[in-house]
Amino acid sequence: MDREPGLSVRLKLTLSYAGFLMVAGAMLLAAVWLFLLRYVPEVIYTPGGIQTLKYDLVRAFTPKAVAVLAFLLVFGLVGGWILAGSMLVPLTRITNATRLAANGKLSHRIHLEGRIDEFRELADAFDTMLTRLEAHNAEQQRFAANASHELRTPLAITQTLLDVARNDLNRDTTALVDRLHFINSRAIDLIEALLLLSRADQRSFAREHVDLSLIAEEAAETLLPLAEKRGLTIETSGDITPTIGSHALLLQITTNLVHNAIVHNLPADGTVWVTTSVHPKSAVLTVENTGAKLSPQVVSTLVEPFQRGTERIRNGHSGVGLGLAIVKSITQAHDGTLNLTPRPAGGLRVTVRLPAGCGV
Numbered sequence: 001m002d003r004e005p006g007l008s009v010r011l012k013l014t015l016s017y018a019g020f021l022m023v024a025g026a027m028l029l030a031a032v033w034l035f036l037l038r039y040v041p042e043v044i045y046t047p048g049g050i051q052t053l054k055y056d057l058v059r060a061f062t063p064k065a066v067a068v069l070a071f072l073l074v075f076g077l078v079g080g081w082i083l084a085g086s087m088l089v090p091l092t093r094i095t096n097a098t099r100l101a102a103n104g105k106l107s108h109r110i111h112l113e114g115r116i117d118e119f120r121e122l123a124d125a126f127d128t129m130l131t132r133l134e135a136h137n138a139e140q141q142r143f144a145a146n147a148s149h150e151l152r153t154p155l156a157i158t159q160t161l162l163d164v165a166r167n168d169l170n171r172d173t174t175a176l177v178d179r180l181h182f183i184n185s186r187a188i189d190l191i192e193a194l195l196l197l198s199r200a201d202q203r204s205f206a207r208e209h210v211d212l213s214l215i216a217e218e219a220a221e222t223l224l225p226l227a228e229k230r231g232l233t234i235e236t237s238g239d240i241t242p243t244i245g246s247h248a249l250l251l252q253i254t255t256n257l258v259h260n261a262i263v264h265n266l267p268a269d270g271t272v273w274v275t276t277s278v279h280p281k282s283a284v285l286t287v288e289n290t291g292a293k294l295s296p297q298v299v300s301t302l303v304e305p306f307q308r309g310t311e312r313i314r315n316g317h318s319g320v321g322l323g324l325a326i327v328k329s330i331t332q333a334h335d336g337t338l339n340l341t342p343r344p345a346g347g348l349r350v351t352v353r354l355p356a357g358c359g360v
Contacts, residue, residue: 219274
């Protein structure tokens with residue numbers, strides 16, 4: 001964007017230093033002058049006649065004062081330029097780092113030395129921002145690669161099935177149609193999940209007062225047939241838990257967590273616990289499940305898109321690998337936090353902490 005040219009910060013600081021030094025020098029000379037006038041009489045009587053001391057003092061003092069002010073001006077300009085340059089060195093390093101970041105080089109860090117001051121705090125904050133941007137950029141690149149792979153897989157399978165059917169015209173198409181229908185449904189589910197993830201990231205949703213306990217019960221009732229089919233038990237508990245957000249998106253969070261707890265559970269006789277609780281400043285949703293033991297390293301990667309803690313069973317309820325990524329995105333869009341911890345006996349505990357709302 002074009003802007004009108006103006007004075008540089010270094011030149012402004014130099015003029016400020018020089019101006020302050022000139023004012024201080026002028027005030028000092030004025031004080032000296034007033035001090036001298038206080039004790040010097042206007043005239044004195046001598047055997048040779050009357051002498052005007054003040055006039056002689058002015059004539060002697062004025063050239064010296066002008067010379068001193070001229071010296072202070074030159075000294076202030078030169079010294080101010082040098083001092084301003086040394087003061088702005090950290091800002092120059094920050095500016096260079098900003099230009100590198102603007103060109104896509106996010107690995108550069110300022111690492112400003114010295115004690116903590118305004119420039120050091122600014123540099124440290126900028127380094128922290130670069131670290132987060134670099135991590136976010138790497139995460140986006142992994143997401144794009146994984147999304148491309150996940151979207152290409154059903155299309156490649158569909159193409160193979162169609163090629164087989166074209167080369168074998170006498171083959172029964174019933175199984176082919178069923179298989180194509182299943183693959184197409186998974187592709188649609190994946191695209192809808194990606195759209196939901198994008199919607200949550202943009203925070204383009206209306207907020208209202210909702211009760212997490214009612215949402216938890218709704219999600220549990222919806223997924224109860226799937227749990228019963230797998231021989232699992234869902235237990236819900238919790239008092240009224242008010243918060244503020246999108247009912248549809250918070251229901252999506254709870255549904256994804258309960259579905260994930262069902263799919264990644266024991267083969268039979270497993271349990272899913274869904275609890276809600278209210279605290280002075282937060283509303284908490286907790287979903288726990290029995291299952292295989294997970295290491296902290298594996299758990300830390302589960303919120304990344306298309307990451308799976310255990311081998312996923314490929315069936316109609318396997319999901320598309322975006323469940324916890326969507327939960328993380330929606331939680332952050334609601335100014336909340338998401339915490340995943342492995343259970344000592346096996347399984348996972350997921351805690352969603354949202355800002356508390358007034359009673360609903």
